[in-house]
Amino acid sequence: MHSRMKPYIAALIGLGLSSVVPQVADAHERPSASQADIVAPLDACPVAGPSSFIDSWGDARSSGRRHEGVDMEAERGTPVVAVRDGSAEFKRSNLGGNAIWLTTAAGERFYYAHLDGWEGESRDVRAGEVIGYVGQTGNARGDHLHFEARPGDAAINAFPLVDTACNPATSLASIPVVARPLLR
Numbered sequence: 001m002h003s004r005m006k007p008y009i010a011a012l013i014g015l016g017l018s019s020v021v022p023q024v025a026d027a028h029e030r031p032s033a034s035q036a037d038i039v040a041p042l043d044a045c046p047v048a049g050p051s052s053f054i055d056s057w058g059d060a061r062s063s064g065r066r067h068e069g070v071d072m073e074a075e076r077g078t079p080v081v082a083v084r085d086g087s088a089e090f091k092r093s094n095l096g097g098n099a100i101w102l103t104t105a106a107g108e109r110f111y112y113a114h115l116d117g118w119e120g121e122s123r124d125v126r127a128g129e130v131i132g133y134v135g136q137t138g139n140a141r142g143d144h145l146h147f148e149a150r151p152g153d154a155a156i157n158a159f160p161l162v163d164t165a166c167n168p169a170t171s172l173a174s175i176p177v178v179a180r181p182l183l184r
Helices: 006-015 033-038 159-166
Strands: 070-073 079-081 086-093 097-103 109-115 123-125 130-133 144-150
Touching (some): 097 130, 109 130
Antiparallel strands (some): 070 144, 079 130, 086 123
């Protein structure tokens, strides 16, 4: 190897290959937890009753789509509530079925899909107010609420927001001090 090349090779190694080779994000990669910081904690859990959910962000869906929300399984008819004060617009589509777009004064948008029905009509709502009911309309399989958070034009992984709002006892403060070192 030529001696003139050694400093350049050393510099490339020092920078790491990630700065030399362009990185392409996989659409299935889970975004970092810091994305949840883009949206303030929710003022209410979207489902006002027993529900179960997992982090399925980016999972494959029909027609080559990727999952952009949290599916909250609950019994049909379980109340669904506004997670913030805002304007709730009730809509219907083939994909989402009976759906709601909740838009806040700050411009955040939250999407609720597959509802069995709505509570009332499109209107201004307060956080915690019932706006619909869990169902399986649109392309849904099984009773659940599909919930998305959109601080801008694109959805972010809403799982950390939903998990915090619906399971407040799972914070680090609820874990005994003796077990905390095991979590690091």
